[in-house]
Amino acid sequence: MDRIDSKTAGLLRTVADFDPEKFMGAFNIRSNCMSIGRRSTENIKIETKTDAPGLDINIAPGTKGEEVFIPACVTKAGVDDLVYNDFFVGEGADVTVIAGCGIHTETGEPARHSGVHRFFLEKGARVLYVEKHVGTGNEAAKKVIDPQTECYLHEDAYLEMDTSQLGGVSSSVRHTSARLAARAVLVIRERLLTDGNDRAETYFTVTLDGEDSGVNLMSRSVARGDSYQAYQSEIIGNCRCSGHSECDAILSENGRVDASPKLSANSQDAALIHEAAIGKIAGEQIMKLRTLGLTEEEAEAAIIDGFLK
Amino acid sequence: MLEIKGVSFTKEDTEILKGVDLTVPDGKLFVLTGPNGGGKTTIAKMIAGIEKPDTGSIILDGEDLVPLDPTERAKKGVSFAFQHPVRFKGFTVRDLLDIAAGRTLSDEELTALLLEVGLSFEQYAGRAVDSHLSGGEIKRIEIASVLVRDSKLMVFDEPEAGIDLWSFNSLIRVFEGIRDRRSATLIIISHQERLLSIADELVLINGGKVAFHGPAERMLPFIMKNDCINCPVDEKGDLIGPDR
Ligand SMILES: Nc1ncnc2c1ncn2[C@@H]1O[C@H](COP(=O)(O)OP(=O)(O)OP(=O)(O)O)[C@@H](O)[C@H]1O
Ligand SMILES: [Mg+2]
Numbered sequence: 001m002d003r004i005d006s007k008t009a010g011l012l013r014t015v016a017d018f019d020p021e022k023f024m025g026a027f028n029i030r031s032n033c034m035s036i037g038r039r040s041t042e043n044i045k046i047e048t049k050t051d052a053p054g055l056d057i058n059i060a061p062g063t064k065g066e067e068v069f070i071p072a073c074v075t076k077a078g079v080d081d082l083v084y085n086d087f088f089v090g091e092g093a094d095v096t097v098i099a100g101c102g103i104h105t106e107t108g109e110p111a112r113h114s115g116v117h118r119f120f121l122e123k124g125a126r127v128l129y130v131e132k133h134v135g136t137g138n139e140a141a142k143k144v145i146d147p148q149t150e151c152y153l154h155e156d157a158y159l160e161m162d163t164s165q166l167g168g169v170s171s172s173v174r175h176t177s178a179r180l181a182a183r184a185v186l187v188i189r190e191r192l193l194t195d196g197n198d199r200a201e202t203y204f205t206v207t208l209d210g211e212d213s214g215v216n217l218m219s220r221s222v223a224r225g226d227s228y229q230a231y232q233s234e235i236i237g238n239c240r241c242s243g244h245s246e247c248d249a250i251l252s253e254n255g256r257v258d259a260s261p262k263l264s265a266n267s268q269d270a271a272l273i274h275e276a277a278i279g280k281i282a283g284e285q286i287m288k289l290r291t292l293g294l295t296e297e298e299a300e301a302a303i304i305d306g307f308l309k
Numbered sequence: 310m311l312e313i314k315g316v317s318f319t320k321e322d323t324e325i326l327k328g329v330d331l332t333v334p335d336g337k338l339f340v341l342t343g344p345n346g347g348g349k350t351t352i353a354k355m356i357a358g359i360e361k362p363d364t365g366s367i368i369l370d371g372e373d374l375v376p377l378d379p380t381e382r383a384k385k386g387v388s389f390a391f392q393h394p395v396r397f398k399g400f401t402v403r404d405l406l407d408i409a410a411g412r413t414l415s416d417e418e419l420t421a422l423l424l425e426v427g428l429s430f431e432q433y434a435g436r437a438v439d440s441h442l443s444g445g446e447i448k449r450i451e452i453a454s455v456l457v458r459d460s461k462l463m464v465f466d467e468p469e470a471g472i473d474l475w476s477f478n479s480l481i482r483v484f485e486g487i488r489d490r491r492s493a494t495l496i497i498i499s500h501q502e503r504l505l506s507i508a509d510e511l512v513l514i515n516g517g518k519v520a521f522h523g524p525a526e527r528m529l530p531f532i533m534k535n536d537c538i539n540c541p542v543d544e545k546g547d548l549i550g551p552d553r
Contacts, residue, residue, distance in 0.1 A: 220398075220399070248398065282395070284395045285395050285397055287359055287379065287395075288391065288394075288395040289408060290378070290379040290380045290383065291357050291358075291359070291379050291382075291383050291387075291388065291389050292383060292388075292408055292409045292411075292454065292458070293380060293383040293384055293411060293458075294380065294408065295380050296380070302408060303397065303399075305399075306397060306398070306399035306400040306404060307398055307399040308399070309399050
């Protein structure tokens with residue numbers, strides 16, 4: 001493996017808590033559009049795509065308890081990285097995928113990373129996908145992360161996605177779509193913090209095709225400063241299925257949020273629910289914490305921390 | 310010592326408190342009772358700094374609290390358990406109680422604290438303090454958030470509300486323990502006879518003022534015998550206590 005520079009190493013720790021010296025499993029590290037380190041294991045094979053930049057990650061049927069790390073970093077200004085990663089998860093496998101993207105720029109020039117991920121989960125496969133996005137360095141530089149994720153869940157598959165973007169990313173447009181077969185379950189937990197002039201847009205489209213499939217989308221976000229967020233979700237229920245989406249946003253200073261949930265039920269037996277709440281921190285929450293000895297600022301910080309945890 | 314002197318408060322053109330005077334000596338347990346809407350919670354909010362009086366002073370150990378905000382009052386040793394506890398998305402019971410304690414509580418400390426309000430550590434330490442907790446559960450956590458602060462003045466607003474009999478018994482013992490050790494001054498707002506009966510003094514609040522107060526042993530039989538409608542009144546319409 002090439003030597004990893006200190007900025008990349010720092011970003012790797014932040015986004016994926018990843019230390020290549022200690023980790024024994026499969027991984028690929030992408031830095032400034034190039035793979036700078038990779039390992040496959042017996043059950044998890046990582047290969048370079050032949051038709052596009054990116055990887056094919058093949059997880060053998062029945063693989064249990066293994067982790068795969070595929071973090072990406074951009075540490076140079078002016079980089080516009082585009083990568084396609086496909087995950088083929090074999091029948092009955094149960095694995096954790098840790099992704100994440102960090103952008104660090106020191107000059108004022110913009111930098112961008114766009115990851116197009118596709119997940120193919122075979123029957124009964126289970127995946128926990130954890131992804132963290134951060135931007136560091138020169139605050140004036142535009143740092144853009146535009147993730148696109150497509151998920152295909154076969155019967156009884158289970159995919160849980162934990163995504164967070166807690167500051168420093170000036171612009172992001174996230175598209176996530178999923179199609180679920182019978183008894184498949186998708187859980188998405190999104191955490192988002194925007195500040196300054198940041199913009200973050202999130203679009204979810206989930207199609208429930210199989211009997212007793214289910215989706216639970218939970219988005220929690222805080223919009224501070226002059227930042228703006230848009231949340232759009234569409235759950236399409238084509239059979240007996242259940243769908244729940246929840247968008248909870250806290251506004252602070254001049255933050256703005258648009259939320260537009262959409263539910264489409266194409267069957268009598270589709271049970272779809274959406275909940276959305278947008279507003280500033282409840283005054284009584286701040287007051288309760290002040291009576292416990294916190295200042296107003298400390299109370300607000302504690303409430304936001306807890307909310308995004 | 311807590312001295313409330315001539316505290317008046319008007320909100321939206323309604324006079325809610327009309328000159329409240331009350332002195333609570335150190336280490337005493339005072340129970341404030343009286344009809345709904347009488348002004349008990351408003352008095353508690355005045356003490357905690359959630360509302361500020363239009364006139365009057367609230368003096369704790371010689372210092373007027375009125376100019377101080379709720380944070381400063383908390384730091385001076387004032388604690389207040391809300392009548393209607395606040396819920397937080399994303400806080401666990403442990404998070405909230407650590408904030409209340411001002412430090413990270415050990416598992417042993419948290420176990421002992423939760424036990425005081427009749428909750429088990431295993432079931433509750435990791436629970437979210439959000440809308441999924443029942444009314445009685447959140448109420449007990451609210452009480453624990455004040456108990457853990459060990460402040461010199463603790464105010465509990467209707468701690469009995471929604472709490473089951475077994476947890477209530479344990480809570481009574483906690484209050485009696487504090488009273489017997491004289492380790493803190495307690496003001497409890499309550500409508501519950503058992504809580505009234507453990508007080509050093511009972512204070513009847515009605516129409517935004519102290520109608521009368523006195524030692525529990527003399528006041529309790531009187532309060533239990535008269536309701537506020539049939540209670541004897543003087544020529545000004547004020548309730549007449551047992552001493553007049
Ligand atoms: N923010 C407010 N605006 C207007 N009126 C208020 C406000 N807060 C309280 N009040 C009124 O002040 C009066 C006293 O209220 P308070 O909550 O202190 O009563 P209480 O004695 O605690 O009653 P309870 O036993 O029902 O808890 C009530 O008539 C109430 O409606
Ligand atoms: Mg009240």
